[in-house]
Amino acid sequence: MNNEFYNQGLLKAQQKDYAGAIEEFSLALKADPYFAEAYLQRGLAYYDSGAILAAVSDYTEVIKLNPEIVEAYYCRALARLALKNLPGAQEDVEQAIRLNINYAAAHSLRGTVRRKQGYIQDAIASFKKAAELYLQQKDKENCRLCLEKIKQLQPAEKPTIQQKTAPIASIKSVNEYFTQLLDKAEKGDTTEAIADLNWILQADPQDAQAYCCRGVVRCKMGNYREAIADFNQALQLNFPDAAVYRNRGKARSFLGDHQGAIADFHQAIQMQPEDILAYVARGNTYRAMGNYLGAIQDYNKALQINPNDAQAYYNRALAYTFLEEMQNAIEDYRKAASIFCEQQDWENYQQTQDSLKQIQTSVPEYKKQKSNLLRQKLLRLVGGHWEIAQRLIQQKKDNYLGMSEEWYMQKVIDDLESDRRR
16 A cells, blocks of 8 residues: 555656645555655655755655665755755765765766855866766766856956967857866866867767867867868858967968968958957968068057067067068067066067077177178279278268168168169
8 A cells, every 4th residue: 555655646746746745655654664765755745845854854764764875865965955054965965976976966966065165176076077977878968067067167267478379368259168178278288178178079079169179279289180170170060260260270371281371361350350369370371481571561460459469579570580670670579578578478588588689699790791791782883992982971971860881881882773774
């Protein structure tokens, strides 16, 4: 007879007739006071009807009768959590996990409890473990819910200084969880970042943001072909973000596909005309192609948008060096170093200082060589009579004050060559 009451209780609970279910379970327990499962089910009915304390009492009876029933600890943890008894809830959920290490719901509940206690990293670890277990059980929905909880718990990161390779801010549309993974990769932990992204894509192979993020990390690892495959997949999944084209352009440039890279940068800039990173990246590719003037134009555009972009100054200095405009290069290196110093980006600051020292060392010799070449050319134009050259130079000095010696020689040369062409 007690089984009949019990079965009727289950039926009424399914129909959400919790009062009727409680009555049936009570009759079953009256017939058999040691019926642990009836206490458990009545506890669930009490919980669903809002009688939390009565539910806790029934779950406690279950544990007294059989301390190995995992569900009793889990359910009592839920009830204690509802009563804001966090220590009690944690004690119960820990016991549930000890009894069944693969109890996904218990790990998820533990994450909730630890979050409420303020232990965020511990909570994230629990939600991650729960998501992994749900994934193994092919419970995609609960896995996604755990991922969302992880994303919500990730702290908002202060934007980091731009680096020459895939900066954290390169994907502006991803949520904080993906930003955290990029931060992890930026700090050198690319292996763990890739493992996390592989795990996410196993849970949801249609997550375009994850493909884009993994592509950025693979670029940092130097796996440019794999990165391009990820960016292509993100685009196929209708994630036409400017960052996808920009980062794919970087990968193509590293592989020597400069024209393809330029096409991607054009697309990124068309989608986001104020994207400084795209201008700098396109400038770097132009520079690699030997188009130094085109590179400088892009760096100029980046600096119009943000006059304090240290990377733009640094890269423009490199372009000026190739054009042998050493003074411009020195000024840009100094500006970049100053900004890196203010940002406390000591690695880039030191690199810029090293470049600056190198170019400052070479400038006197370069100027000397240039001056000698101008002197020789001028001597040829005046038939080897240096006194004539000196008189012409002095005339220019009288007409144009404050210019360099090389400038006056070049001016005399230009005028003499112009006269000969007439």
